Every structure is written in structure tokens, then in C-alpha cells.
Amino acid sequence: MSNEEILADRLRAAGYAVKEIEQAVGGAVAIAGLVTLEDGTELFAKTLTGPDRDIFLVESTGLSELRGVGGANTPDILCASPRLLVLEKMQPPRADDVEFWEELAQMVAALHMSTVSDRFGWHRDGWLGRLRQDNSWEEDGHTFFGERRILRWLSEPLVEAVLDRDDRRALERLCAALPELVPTQPPCLTHGDLWQQNIVATGGGAPVLIDPAVSYGWPEADLSMLWCAPRAPASERFFAVYREITSLPDGWEERMPVLHLREHLSAIAHGDDNWGAVDVVRSVIAPFRRSGG
The missing domain is CATH 3.90.1200.10 (Aminoglycoside phosphotransferase (APH), C-terminal lobe)
Structure with missing residues (x-):
């Protein structure tokens, strides 16, 4: 099973109607991708292989604290579990001006x-x-x-x-x-x-x-x-x-x-x-x- 298929299966198990996934590059820990749902909604999602760990739960808590306590801009968290993290999609590419x-x-x-x-x-x-x-x-x-x-x-x-x-x-x-x-x-x-x-x-x-x-x-x-x-x-x-x-x-x-x-x-x-x-x-x-x- 490809990385995209693994991520799609876990998204569907969480209730997301996945149309297609474009694999994201750059991460060394998770399988990540830009996800388009059947209704056209675009999301960012990632999953882990191997034993369940609390990486995504810690990450989502950290994002919430950066925003809620520190006032920083962070993505909206749509789903966080030991095997799946779904965030609102950000806009690539970033400006560097x-x-x-x-x-x-x-x-x-x-x-x-x-x-x-x-x-x-x-x-x-x-x-x-x-x-x-x-x-x-x-x-x-x-x-x-x-x-x-x-x-x-x-x-x-x-x-x-x-x-x-x-x-x-x-x-x-x-x-x-x-x-x-x-x-x-x-x-x-x-x-x-x-x-x-x-x-x-x-x-x-x-x-x-x-x-x-x-x-x-x-x-x-x-x-x-x-x-x-x-x-x-x-x-x-x-x-x-x-x-x-x-x-x-x-x-x-x-x-x-x-x-x-x-x-x-x-x-x-x-x-x-x-x-x-x-x-x-x-x-x-x-x-x-x-x-x-």
C-alpha cells in the first residue's frame, strides 16, 4: 500500500470523504499530504506508521498553546488522534520578502x-x-x-x-x-x-x-x-x-x-x-x- 493510500484510508476511517491526495515533501517523521475532499474542501493531513505514539496529540496541544496563550498564528486543528492530524490548509508558496x-x-x-x-x-x-x-x-x-x-x-x-x-x-x-x-x-x-x-x-x-x-x-x-x-x-x-x-x-x-x-x-x-x-x-x-x- 502506498503512503497516499495509507493516509487516505485513515482519513476515510475518521469520516473524511477523500477525493485525492498530493503527497507533501520535507517531513521526516510522518506521511503527509495535501488533501482534496469530494466537496472540494482542501486540507492538510498526516499520519504515522508503526506503534501509536502521542506525537500528534502533543503537536496539536502545542499549536493551541502558541495561539491561545501566545497569540501566534497557527492552523486550525480539525482532527487530532494518535494516528492522524488534520489541519486547515495553508497557502504555498510562502513569500520571503x-x-x-x-x-x-x-x-x-x-x-x-x-x-x-x-x-x-x-x-x-x-x-x-x-x-x-x-x-x-x-x-x-x-x-x-x-x-x-x-x-x-x-x-x-x-x-x-x-x-x-x-x-x-x-x-x-x-x-x-x-x-x-x-x-x-x-x-x-x-x-x-x-x-x-x-x-x-x-x-x-x-x-x-x-x-x-x-x-x-x-x-x-x-x-x-x-x-x-x-x-x-x-x-x-x-x-x-x-x-x-x-x-x-x-x-x-x-x-x-x-x-x-x-x-x-x-x-x-x-x-x-x-x-x-x-x-x-x-x-x-x-x-x-x-x-x-
């Missing part, structure tokens, strides 16, 4: 500034890709980021296979030094996987956030996902507008590679080292190496 990135900066800044909290974490664990995201509550941001967002990956088999003892010890030293590297900042609600593939648009061109890995964390961790990943030239305007609204602490650009370590380690753990994640990790942790281990 200055106006779009300015509007996105205003939305993300409002999300971060309006959701300041006193604890890091979330009320439930989540997912980053196919692997669990530990969102256990923690009052100290440096401990939270070090343990839950960096060191957490060291026990993953694919990470163990490519990082040697010196690499792991350097990462541990970096985490111990986080209070000197990252200024104390209150947590806020973060998207958690804010790279440009997870930013789409409405038919009217307004930015919309999808595929979150929500938690209360450092706002700069969200920024690192955009700063360090390939992006459109016009996205420079995002950072200029965000800085104007939020008054980012000095030195934020230098902190981006450290905060982005979590994403590189996740890529290694998923077997998705397409951009040389191991080399990047070793470059970032180089100052924390010591001769003799």
Missing part, C-alpha cells in the same frame, strides 16, 4: 514577551522529530538547557557512535560554563523548532507557525533555529525588528552557535547529518577541550 519577515518578527516578539514565566519546561514531555523532548519543570535555565537540551542527546545510540570521550567531556564542560556564556533570562513560551521550514503563510500572506516542539525556555533558543539554519536574505529584517521590540541582550549573535548545539545533536541522533553536524558540534565545543581528556 521584507514585509513577511517583519510581520513574523512582530508575532514572535509578541509571543516571547507576553508569555514570561518563572519555570522552564512544560506540563508534558514533547517530541523533536522522532525522539522524546524532556520538558520536566526546572527553575534554573542553565540547568534546564544543559541537561534537557544538550546532554540529553549523549545517550542516543547514533550520538554515542560518532562522539568520542573527549567530545562528550567538552560538551559537559560547556554545559557547566553556561552561566558564563548565556546571561540569566526568564523563560517564555517558545516554538522550539523555529526554522524556516516550519513557517508557512495564510492565503493573505500572513506568517503561520507549524510543527512546534513547545516548552518554556530561553527566547534566544528560538532565534538560534532561524539564525543558524539556511534562510532567505530578507530574513535579516526579522532580527532587526525583533531587536527593536525586545532589546536583546548584548552578544546574542555570539551565543547562537551554542544554543543551536541542541539541533545539531538532534540531527546526529536522527541519522540526519546532512549538513556536517558532527563537525559543527566539534567546532563549537573546541574551546572546552583539554589535552589528556
Whole structure:
């Protein structure tokens, strides 16, 4: 059975009269597609193969919280179950002009500034890709980021296979030094996987956030996902507008590679080292190496 047939069967079991499905590309976790129903309605849907997991339930809760608590634009959730997620269809392709990135900066800044909290974490664990995201509550941001967002990956088999003892010890030293590297900042609600593939648009061109890995964390961790990943030239305007609204602490650009370590380690753990994640990790942790281990 093809991926489209699997998705169609599960949509029909949920009561949707499916006419056709155009498989979506770009996702590594789910079977996804743009769905046209018999009455002409267009939707976005995705399903999982293998054992039931709560990925879609966590994703839908995260989308609802980004919208309801943080005021961000997210798709309407039409169906969420362990095996099926159905959302309103967004409008491809997204514009990548200055106006779009300015509007996105205003939305993300409002999300971060309006959701300041006193604890890091979330009320439930989540997912980053196919692997669990530990969102256990923690009052100290440096401990939270070090343990839950960096060191957490060291026990993953694919990470163990490519990082040697010196690499792991350097990462541990970096985490111990986080209070000197990252200024104390209150947590806020973060998207958690804010790279440009997870930013789409409405038919009217307004930015919309999808595929979150929500938690209360450092706002700069969200920024690192955009700063360090390939992006459109016009996205420079995002950072200029965000800085104007939020008054980012000095030195934020230098902190981006450290905060982005979590994403590189996740890529290694998923077997998705397409951009040389191991080399990047070793470059970032180089100052924390010591001769003799």
C-alpha cells in the first residue's frame, strides 16, 4: 500500500470523504499530504506508521498553546488522534520578502514577551522529530538547557557512535560554563523548532507557525533555529525588528552557535547529518577541550 493510500484510508476511517491526495515533501517523521475532499474542501493531513505514539496529540496541544496563550498564528486543528492530524490548509508558496519577515518578527516578539514565566519546561514531555523532548519543570535555565537540551542527546545510540570521550567531556564542560556564556533570562513560551521550514503563510500572506516542539525556555533558543539554519536574505529584517521590540541582550549573535548545539545533536541522533553536524558540534565545543581528556 502506498503512503497516499495509507493516509487516505485513515482519513476515510475518521469520516473524511477523500477525493485525492498530493503527497507533501520535507517531513521526516510522518506521511503527509495535501488533501482534496469530494466537496472540494482542501486540507492538510498526516499520519504515522508503526506503534501509536502521542506525537500528534502533543503537536496539536502545542499549536493551541502558541495561539491561545501566545497569540501566534497557527492552523486550525480539525482532527487530532494518535494516528492522524488534520489541519486547515495553508497557502504555498510562502513569500520571503521584507514585509513577511517583519510581520513574523512582530508575532514572535509578541509571543516571547507576553508569555514570561518563572519555570522552564512544560506540563508534558514533547517530541523533536522522532525522539522524546524532556520538558520536566526546572527553575534554573542553565540547568534546564544543559541537561534537557544538550546532554540529553549523549545517550542516543547514533550520538554515542560518532562522539568520542573527549567530545562528550567538552560538551559537559560547556554545559557547566553556561552561566558564563548565556546571561540569566526568564523563560517564555517558545516554538522550539523555529526554522524556516516550519513557517508557512495564510492565503493573505500572513506568517503561520507549524510543527512546534513547545516548552518554556530561553527566547534566544528560538532565534538560534532561524539564525543558524539556511534562510532567505530578507530574513535579516526579522532580527532587526525583533531587536527593536525586545532589546536583546548584548552578544546574542555570539551565543547562537551554542544554543543551536541542541539541533545539531538532534540531527546526529536522527541519522540526519546532512549538513556536517558532527563537525559543527566539534567546532563549537573546541574551546572546552583539554589535552589528556
